[in-house]
Amino acid sequence: MAPINQIQVAVIGGGVVGCAVTLALARRGVAVALLEAEAGLGLAASGTNSGILHTGFDSTMDELETELILASGALREPLLDALGIPVLRCGALMTARDPAQAEGIRAVAASARRNDIPVAVREDGALEIPGEAVTDPVAYTVAVAAEAERHGAALHVSARVDAIERDAPAGLRLRTESGLVIRCAVAVNCAGLHADRVARLVGDDSFSIYPRKGEFLVFDAPAGEPLERILVPLPSRRTKGVLVFPTIDGKVIAGPTAVDLEDKRDWSVRPGARAEIVAKAAVLYPPLADAEPLFSYAGLRPAGRGVNYLIGAAPPCPALIHVAAIRSTGLTASLGIAERVTQLVEAAGVPLGAEAALKGGAAPQHDAPWWRRTAEYRAGVAA
Ligand SMILES: Cc1cc2nc3c(=O)[nH]c(=O)nc-3n(C[C@H](O)[C@H](O)[C@H](O)COP(=O)(O)OP(=O)(O)OC[C@H]3O[C@@H](n4cnc5c(N)ncnc54)[C@H](O)[C@@H]3O)c2cc1C
Numbered sequence: 112m113a114p115i116n117q118i119q120v121a122v123i124g125g126g127v128v129g130c131a132v133t134l135a136l137a138r139r140g141v142a143v144a145l146l147e148a149e150a151g152l153g154l155a156a157s158g159t160n161s162g163i164l165h166t167g168f169d170s171t172m173d174e175l176e177t178e179l180i181l182a183s184g185a186l187r188e189p190l191l192d193a194l195g196i197p198v199l200r201c202g203a204l205m206t207a208r209d210p211a212q213a214e215g216i217r218a219v220a221a222s223a224r225r226n227d228i229p230v231a232v233r234e235d236g237a238l239e240i241p242g243e244a245v246t247d248p249v250a251y252t253v254a255v256a257a258e259a260e261r262h263g264a265a266l267h268v269s270a271r272v273d274a275i276e277r278d279a280p281a282g283l284r285l286r287t288e289s290g291l292v293i294r295c296a297v298a299v300n301c302a303g304l305h306a307d308r309v310a311r312l313v314g315d316d317s318f319s320i321y322p323r324k325g326e327f328l329v330f331d332a333p334a335g336e337p338l339e340r341i342l343v344p345l346p347s348r349r350t351k352g353v354l355v356f357p358t359i360d361g362k363v364i365a366g367p368t369a370v371d372l373e374d375k376r377d378w379s380v381r382p383g384a385r386a387e388i389v390a391k392a393a394v395l396y397p398p399l400a401d402a403e404p405l406f407s408y409a410g411l412r413p414a415g416r417g418v419n420y421l422i423g424a425a426p427p428c429p430a431l432i433h434v435a436a437i438r439s440t441g442l443t444a445s446l447g448i449a450e451r452v453t454q455l456v457e458a459a460g461v462p463l464g465a466e467a468a469l470k471g472g473a474a475p476q477h478d479a480p481w482w483r484r485t486a487e488y489r490a491g492v493a494a
Contacts, residue, residue, distance in 0.1 A: 116144065116265075116291070116292070116293045116294070117294045117295075118142040118143060118144050118265070118293060118294070118295050119141050119142045119143065119295060119296050119297070119461050120136055120141055120142070120143045120144075120295055120296065120297045120298070120299060120456055120461060121143070121144050121145075121146060121272075121283075121285050121293050121295040121297075121298045121299070122136075122143060122144070122145045122146065122298075122299045122301055123146050123272045123285070123298060123299065123300050123301060123302050123309055124146075124147065124148075124300070124301035124302040124303055124305075124306075124309075125145050125146075125147030125149075125152040125153065125252075125256065125266070125268065126152075126153060126155055126156060126157035126252065126301060126303050126441070127153065127157040127248065127251060127252045127255070127441055127442050127445045128157075128301045128303075128434055128437055128441050128445050128448055128449075129145055129147070129299070129301035129302075129434075130145065130152060130153075130252050130253075130255040130256040130259065130445075131255055131445035131446055131448065131449035132299055132301060132434065132448070132449045132452045132453075133145045133255075133256065133259040133264050133266075134255050134256070134258055134259035134262065134264070134449065135446075135449035135450060135452065135453045136264075136452075136453060136456060136463075137259045137260075137262035137263055137264040138262050138466050138467045138469075139453060139463040139464050139465070139466055139467070140463070140464030140465075140467070141456070141461060141463065141464075142263070143259075143263075143264045143265075144264065144265040144266075144267060144293060144295075145256065145259070145264060145265070145266045145267065146267050146270040146271075146272055146285070146287060146291070146293070147266070147267065147268045147269075147270060148269075148270065148271035148272070148288075148302075148305075149268065149269070149488070150268055150269050150488070151268055151488070152252055152253055152256050152266075152268065153248070153249045153252035153253060153485075154484075154485050154488050154489075155303050155304060155411065155413075155485070156303055156304070156410055156411060156412055156413055156441065157248055157249070157252050157303075157441070157442065158248060158249050158252070158410075158481060158484055158485035159325075159327075159378075159408055159409065159410030159411070159485045159486070160248055160325075160367075160410050160442055161245075161327075161354060161356060161364070161366070161367065162245050162246050162247060162248040162251075162356075162358070162359075162442065162481070163243060163244070163245055163246075163341060163354075163356065163442075163443070164187065164198065164243070164244040164245070164246055164442065164443050165180060165243060165440055165443040166180075166184065166223075166226075166228045166240060166242040166243055167180040167181050167184065167226050167228055167443075168219065168222070168223035168226065168228040168230055168240050168242075168243075169219050169222060169223070169346050169351070170222075170226060170440075171222070172222070172225050172226065174419075174420075175420045175422065176419060176420045176440060176444065177226065178447070179420070179444040179447035179448050179451065180440055180443050180444045180447065181226060181227075181447070182444075182446070182447030182450060182451075183443055183444050183445065183446040183447035183448075184242075186446040186447065186450070187446060189469065190255075190446065190469065191246075193258075193469035193470075193471040194254040194255070194257075194258055194469070194471060194472075194474060195254070195471070195473070195474040196246060196247075196250055196251050196254050196474065197246060197247050197250055197359045197474075198244050198245070198246045198359075199244060199245040199246075199357060199358075199359060200244045201243070201244065201245060201339060201340045201341060201357060202239065202240060202241040202242070202243055202244075202340045202341070203239075203240045203243035203340055203341035203342070203343050204237055204238070204239055204240075204340055204341070204342055204343070205219065205237060205238040205240070205343045205344070205345060206235075206236075206237045206342070206344075206395065207235075207236035207237060207345070208394070212236075212345050213236035215345045216232065216236060216237070216238045216345060217232065219238060219345070219346075220232050220238055223238075223240070228240070228242060229241060229242060243340075243341050245341065245356055245357060245358065245359065246359070246442075247358075247359045247360075247481045248442050248481060249477055249481035249484055249485075250359075250474060250475075250477070250481065251442065253475045253477065254474050254475060255445075257472065257474075257475050258469060258470065258471070258472070261470045261472060262467060262470065267287070267291060269289055270287040270288075270289055270291055271287055271288045271289070272285050272286070272287055272302075272309060272312070273286060273287065273288050273312075274286040274312060275298065275309075275312040275313050275428075275431065277428070277430075278294055281296065281430070281460075282294060282295055282296045282297075282430060283295055283296075283297070283298050283428075283430050283431065285298060296430065296459070296460060296461050297430050297431075297432060297456050297459045297460070297461055298430065298431050298432070299431075299432045299434060299452055299456070300425075300431055300432065300433045300434060300435060301434045302435075303320075303413040303437070304320055304322055304375045304411055304413045305320070305375070306318075306320055306413065306421075306433060306434075306435035306436070307319045307320045307435070309431075310425055310431075310433060310435070313425055313427055313428035313431050314427050314428070315425040315426060315427050315428065315431075315433075317425075317426060318415055318416070318418050318421055318433075318435060318436065319415070319416050320413050320414065320415055320416075320435060320436060321371065321372065321373065321375075321414055321416060322371075322372045322373075322374070322375050322377070322411035322412065322413070322414070323369055323370065323371050323372070323411070323412040323414040323438065324368065324369075324370040324371075324372050324377070324409050324410070324411055324412075325366060325367025325368055325369060325370075325409065325410045325411075325412060326366055326367060326368045326370075326380045326381065326384040326388065326407065326408070326409045327364050327365065327366030327367055327388070327407060327408050327409070327410075327482070328364065328365050328366060328384075328385060328388050328389070328392075328404040328406075328407050329358075329362050329363075329364050329404060329405055329406040329407065329408070329482050329483075330362060330363045330364070330365070330399065330402050330403075330404055330405060331362060331363075331402075331405055332357075332361060332362065332363050333363070333398035333399065333402050334398065336398075337357055337361055337363075338355065338356070338357040338363045338396070339357070340357070341354060341355070341356040341357070342354060342355040342356070342395040342396055343395075344391070344394075344395065349369065350369040350439075351439070352391070353365060353366055353367065353368065353388055353391035353392055353395075354366070354367075354395070355392050355395050355396040355399065358480075358482065360480055362405075362480075362482070363396070363399070364482065365388050365389070365391075365392035365396075365399055366388050366392075367410065368384055368387060368388060369412075371414070372411075375411065376493070377411075378409050378411065378485075378486065378489040378490075378493075379409060380407040380408065380409050384407070384409075385404065385407070406482065406483055406486075407486075408482055408483070408485065408486040409486070410485075412438045412439060413435070413436060413437060413438060414436065414438045415435060415436025415438065418435075418436050419436050419438055420436060420437060420448075421433055421434075421435040421436045422434050422435075422448065422451060422452065422455070423455065424455065424459065429459060430459060432452060432455050432456065432459065434448060434452060
């Protein structure tokens with residue numbers, strides 16, 4: 112029989128959301144373990160996004176997603192500083208191509224002001240959003256996890272949860288494919304694309320997650336000129352559209368696309384993606400029209416069918432708390448999400464202590480640039 116670990120909370124999934132939840136609980140003295148299916152942290156959506164820390168300027172008021180984006184903004188600076196997480200505070204520019212778009216930009220500016228986000232409409236109709244920033248999303252994720260470890264959390268990789276049983280008199284017993292058995296009072300389901308599969312383990316089929324693929328092209332800065340800010344189109348209700356943004360390591364990335372899929376293992380970049388991205392990106396940044404990409408990667412957004420930001424206890428099993436369908440802004444909103452989850456964990460009967468100060472420490476290094484790391488890992492897994 113496998114050894115049994117007795118803890119208070121198990122967090123399932125080591126993306127940015129699971130890592131932030133683990134840190135928030137560990138800082139409050141909770142005995143918490145993080146269980147990640149893959150061989151490392153941040154090897155799914157959290158390692159394959161745009162790395163943008165959004166202000167929430169274009170988010171709709173009164174939605175939970177917006178509330179948690181805005182809550183995160185107030186928590187982020189001390190964390191970035193203490194953990195040495197790299198960030199480019201470059202701001203963003205949204206340009207108008209015609210009068211209809213200029214009208215759309217004025218509406219975005221009004222919504223930004225409702226969310227208390229400073230923006231400025233220029234005379235040419237473009238919108239400046241000085242608070243938008245870019246980070247290395249993998250460095251962010253692993254630094255948050257390392258800080259959780261410094262506060263006593265246990266991190267397990269190659270630990271895919273494949274069974275959850277009710278454990279008398281209260282609590283849960285989790286088993287991983289690798290043979291770990293964990294007894295806990297509460298488990299938090301941060302399994303991204305597979306959050307629906309984890310929910311099924313307790314008989315909850317109330318939601319489903321599908322992959323919305325986003326493809327990117329990575330370029331050396333054309334003519335060696337670093338891009339000074341994030342260039343964004345007017346967003347639609349469905350997507351923020353193809354952006355062009357600088358990276359911490361001086362590259363320029365264009366993307367993402369938005370393609371709804373069924374296959375949760377399809378991390379490929381479609382043959383037609385390059386033409387689609389370049390056509391849109393070159394409108395924002397003409398030097399990309401003739402530039403040769405040096406790499407491409409795809410991310411899979413964990414999109415909920417008819418649901419977004421599903422955060423709450425599983426109806427048939429209140430000891431399992433879902434944090435699912437965190438589709439498009441989870442890097443930005445992770446700290447706010449984690450605060451909300453701590454309240455739910457406390458309501459489920461786990462006592463929380465006072466929040467300990469951040470300890471800080473050397474930022475963990477990852478060997479490949481973040482935009483290459485997950486694509487290469489996924490190619491290796493598929494081979
Ligand atoms: C193309 C694209 C662009 C984006 N751009 C941005 C952006 O600029 N800014 C922003 O804020 N957000 C952005 N996002 C959204 C952001 O990446 C996601 O919201 C966020 O990464 C979701 O984090 P997560 O931890 O919920 O999921 P994930 O990162 O997918 O992590 C889930 C983890 O759970 C693990 N897991 C699954 N099943 C199990 C199991 N049974 N047992 C144990 N572990 C399991 C997985 O291996 C995975 O590591 C973008 C996303 C994409 C794909």
